[in-house]
Amino acid sequence: MSKAVATTKRNPRTIGLALTSALATATVALAGCSGKVAPAAAHSAEAARAALAKGKGDKAVTAAEAAVLAAPREAATRALLGAAYIEAGRFASAATAYEEAMALGDTSPRTVLTRSLALSAAGRYAEAQTLLADHQPAIDAADYGLAMTLAGSPSQGIEALSNALRYGENSPKLRQNLxxxxxxxxxxxxxxxxxxxxVSADKLAARLGxxxxxxxPQMAAQRVATLLGVTVKPDTGQPVHLTLARFPTPDQLAAETATREAATPPTAELAEASAELPAVPATAESDALPAADALARYEAPAPVAVSNTPAAPRITLPQASPVSAPVRRAFAAKPVPAKPSRAFRAAFVRQPGAYRVQLGSYATMTGASEAWTRFQKRHPELKGAERVITKAEVRGRTYYRVAAGGFAKASAGAFCGLVKQAGGGCLAYAAARSLPGSAPRPARVAVR
Structure with a gap:
C-alpha cells in the first residue's frame, strides 16, 4: 500500500502493494452507507468510523460490535465491523463479518477484495480463490491479480496481471504487483x-529482501498484514452472539417454526429441526499454469522515472488474523460444539432403511440444491444417500426442505448426532410420514 492510497495516518511498509481507490477509501465509503438504522446503531457506527480514521482498531471493534447488535441485518454495519476487525489485526473475525455483509447484499469490489484478503491471511486459499473468480469481472485487473497471488495462486495472478499489461494498462502499480x-x-x-x-537502485535490494x-508459506497472515499496514493479533473469531443466523428474517422464522412443528410428533420420535448450515469451503482450484517468464509475453516498457511515491505490489484492504484462529468465540452458556472426532466419524456406518434426515429449509429450489452440495462436502457420510428436496407451503409461503434418504432408524439418529456435534442441525423422520405443509410429490434425486 503506498502513501498515495493510505486510508489512515499509518506509515506503510516498503512492500508497496497497492489496490484501487475503491478499497483505499473503504472507511470513507462505509461512512456514507449506514442507511436507516436505529439511533443507537448510528451513534455506535459513527464512533467506529472515528476510531478507524485514527487507526484505533480495538476501539473500532467495540463500537462496531455495538452497532451490529443494534442493527444486525444492515449490510453496511456488518461491513463496518469487518473493517474494524481488519484494523485490529483479526483476520478470521473479519472474514466472517464480510461474509455476512455479502449475505445481506453487499457485493461491492471493496467488500469482495477485503474478504478475500482476510481469507488468505487465515490460510483459507480455496475459499479466497473461488470468491475472487466469482467476482472477477467487477474487480480491477491489478487488484485481482495481486489478490489471487496472495490467495496462494501466483500463476493465476501473473496471468491476469500480464494480460492487463499486454492490453495497455502499463502503470507502476500494475508492474509492481506483477x-x-x-x-x-x-x-x-x-x-x-x-x-x-x-524502484531506485539504492532501495531495490531492500524491497526484494x-x-x-x-x-x-507460514507467512500468509504477515503478507496481508504488511500489505494493509496492520499488526496480526490473536483472534478467537467473531463472538457467537453477533452471528447473522441469530437474527433471522420473518420468513426464516416461519420456515423454522414449520420445521419444528414437523419435528415434534406426540411420540417425540424426531429431533429438533435445523436452520440453514454455514457455507462449506469450496474445493481448491488447480494452480497448473507453468512458471514461464512473463517478460517474453510483452515488450518491456521503457524505464519509468522513480517518483517519491513508493511503487510495488498494491492492494488497499483491512487487516487479518492468525491462520490457526477459530472462526467463532464461545459466548455465555452456549459454547460452539466441537467438530466430530475421527473416531466418531469412523464408527458411523449408514445402514439402509426407510428413514430420512432433514438438514435445512430454504426459500428457493436453487438455494436448496446448493445447500445439498455443501452438505455432501461437509459430511462425506452422505455418500450413496438419496437427495430429497420437498416443496412445502407454510402460512402462504413456499419453502424447500433438504433431506437425505435411505437410512435405517438407528443410522438416521446416529447421523443426526454427528451433524449436531459438528454444530449443525438435523431432523430424523420416517420417509412414510408427511411433514406439515409438504406437497404431495417431493422432488427427489438419487446420489450415487
Whole structure:
C-alpha cells in the first residue's frame, strides 16, 4: 500500500502493494452507507468510523460490535465491523463479518477484495480463490491479480496481471504487483527486472529482501498484514452472539417454526429441526499454469522515472488474523460444539432403511440444491444417500426442505448426532410420514 492510497495516518511498509481507490477509501465509503438504522446503531457506527480514521482498531471493534447488535441485518454495519476487525489485526473475525455483509447484499469490489484478503491471511486459499473468480469481472485487473497471488495462486495472478499489461494498462502499480507475483512464485529474475523500473537502485535490494522474507508459506497472515499496514493479533473469531443466523428474517422464522412443528410428533420420535448450515469451503482450484517468464509475453516498457511515491505490489484492504484462529468465540452458556472426532466419524456406518434426515429449509429450489452440495462436502457420510428436496407451503409461503434418504432408524439418529456435534442441525423422520405443509410429490434425486 503506498502513501498515495493510505486510508489512515499509518506509515506503510516498503512492500508497496497497492489496490484501487475503491478499497483505499473503504472507511470513507462505509461512512456514507449506514442507511436507516436505529439511533443507537448510528451513534455506535459513527464512533467506529472515528476510531478507524485514527487507526484505533480495538476501539473500532467495540463500537462496531455495538452497532451490529443494534442493527444486525444492515449490510453496511456488518461491513463496518469487518473493517474494524481488519484494523485490529483479526483476520478470521473479519472474514466472517464480510461474509455476512455479502449475505445481506453487499457485493461491492471493496467488500469482495477485503474478504478475500482476510481469507488468505487465515490460510483459507480455496475459499479466497473461488470468491475472487466469482467476482472477477467487477474487480480491477491489478487488484485481482495481486489478490489471487496472495490467495496462494501466483500463476493465476501473473496471468491476469500480464494480460492487463499486454492490453495497455502499463502503470507502476500494475508492474509492481506483477513483480511481487513473480517473487512469490520464485521467479526472482523477472521480479527484479520489473521492480527495477519503479524502484531506485539504492532501495531495490531492500524491497526484494522483504519480499523474500514474506514468501515463506507460514507467512500468509504477515503478507496481508504488511500489505494493509496492520499488526496480526490473536483472534478467537467473531463472538457467537453477533452471528447473522441469530437474527433471522420473518420468513426464516416461519420456515423454522414449520420445521419444528414437523419435528415434534406426540411420540417425540424426531429431533429438533435445523436452520440453514454455514457455507462449506469450496474445493481448491488447480494452480497448473507453468512458471514461464512473463517478460517474453510483452515488450518491456521503457524505464519509468522513480517518483517519491513508493511503487510495488498494491492492494488497499483491512487487516487479518492468525491462520490457526477459530472462526467463532464461545459466548455465555452456549459454547460452539466441537467438530466430530475421527473416531466418531469412523464408527458411523449408514445402514439402509426407510428413514430420512432433514438438514435445512430454504426459500428457493436453487438455494436448496446448493445447500445439498455443501452438505455432501461437509459430511462425506452422505455418500450413496438419496437427495430429497420437498416443496412445502407454510402460512402462504413456499419453502424447500433438504433431506437425505435411505437410512435405517438407528443410522438416521446416529447421523443426526454427528451433524449436531459438528454444530449443525438435523431432523430424523420416517420417509412414510408427511411433514406439515409438504406437497404431495417431493422432488427427489438419487446420489450415487
Amino acid at each position: 513483480a511481487y507475483a513473480f517473487a512469490l512464485k520464485g521467479d526472482w529474475r523477472s521480479a527484479r527486472h520489473l521492480a527495477a523500473q519503479d 522483504e519480499w523474500a522474507e514474506l514468501s515463506a
